Amino acid sequence: MTPDLVGGVESPDYASHDRAGHGPYTPVFVGDVKRELDDLLTRYPNKMAALLPALWIVQRERRWVSEEAMVEVAELLELTPAYVKGVVTFYTMYHQHPVGQYFIQVCTTSPCGICGAEDVVKAFLRHTNTGELGITSPDGKFTVIEVECLGACGFATPVMVNEEFIESMTPDKVPELLARLK
């Protein structure tokens, strides 16, 4: 579906150019990406409404939303950086710090919980070598988190790996999935 986000991404080097103190920040919205934003702006009666889509673009391009990126978005949409940060922090899907190359979200809300989601989480933690929720594995490949209801309860347990949505995950299918990602 979106292969550029699902696989084939080189090992993470986001820190090299996108974090304060690690070299100059390069703007996200240049060239085609800027044109994409301009096109989005035509859909709404004001600029602020394009904030969530703009932040999605940032995350697609940089894989997380840094403070510098928030400043850039704020300037483009005529908002204050503080306002943008307020919005970023409200929504759980924007990464406010770098995460592993594969960001794995396992649904553990009750409907999946009663179908064995906890065991799926444990299997991911063990096989990714992360050991703990929210921690990135030593090789920078994986971050595993629990997520609230992914809205696919009949396909317990649903798992998201970056933008890829995987249904009916079970503990014994975890190694196979991870092998495909590596």
Added chain:
Amino acid sequence: MGFPHHPHPRETTVLSKYFGDAEARTLDGWKKRGGYKALEKALGMQPADIVNVVKESGLRGRGGAGFPTGMKWSFMKPGDGKPHYLCCNADESEPGTFKDRELMRWTPHALVEGCAIGAYAIGAETAYIYIRGEFTEPLYWMEKAVAEAYAAGIIGKNAMGTGKRVDVYVHKGAGAYICGEETALMNSLEGRRGNPRIKPPFPAVSGVFGMPTTINNVETLIASAPILLNGADWYKKMSLSNPKSTGTKLFSVCGNVQRPGTYEVVLGFPFKEFLYDLCGGPLHGRKFKAVIPGGASVPIQTMEEAEATLMDYEGFVAQGSMLGSGGVIVIDDAQPMVTVIARLARFFAHESCAQCTQCREGTAWTTKIMERIRDGEGTMEDLDTLLDIGEQMTGTTICVLSDSCAVPVASGIKKFRGEFEALIQGRRFHPVTAAVA
């Protein structure tokens, strides 16, 4: 229907007819199946006439509240000189509910059509489909369908050559259950934090961008097309119980059942037969213990209540619960109720927007107390504290997330008190299956 997609003979597939049919996802395939005929008809009608047909059909909101759709549409005053907006609520996040996901991934053009009809009926030129960010597959199909419909001139400046303007845009959410609340959805769409707004003003007066707005669920909008094509009487006749609940409804079934999936039945269908016949009954060697029939926000039903229920808006209320969004969570005797409810409480605590004190504090304390009972560290006093907190969380906040957290806890304590007390008194929960093994 369960998976793979074979409808059960007792289902009435109006909206789910093409689930599993990959060709129906494309514009050509959709047209071959009669797609966009309803929109063509609608654009030739007066908006007020469309509203009347929908009113007459008895269609009620399928997102949870069950408000009559035609009446909601009629609140939008034509000719007030302001831009009107339609928002399609596709932020399906209610635990147990996944019917809109199925609708969007199998019949994306049905939603484009439904949005265009709805927008035209309420005098709006712009419709936004707000889809939760986690729904990458529905987002993909919806964006594709919208692009196809634009390219074919079905929507846009000159919709189907009628000179009428209908724009439909897909807007991606970013992970917040609360944005399924209609006023929070509007805030989110405007580029704000998803905090619900105080009502009044109601959206029909001052909604998104301060303009008159109608917010409808995915299923509601999709249902408007067959109603326009086949007439209000056809829809009204589909009712097995009482005339206040008409038409078909999608129920998504999950949890401990043989055949989870999305089933479409005429309202008023007997819940017992639905659970045991359509969904195949409990897993081998287990028994059903409880059902949460309308998404996590509605009261838990005991099996006695569930088996006596007729599946319509009034039928679920008569048996101690609500139809809600139609997300049926089935819980069997291997599941400790306290664990299930504690996890639900944690969900609500996580998703509280933290705007109102009763909700921010109430959901967090409810979770803490539920989890200590679950871990065998609770006291009998905790049960009273939970009920007391729940009472203070009900009807005291801007939106109903707070109430939604209190509901499963209160109904759980009321109906499964024995399990709570056993844990408090130091007796462990023995799942039936474990006892058998």
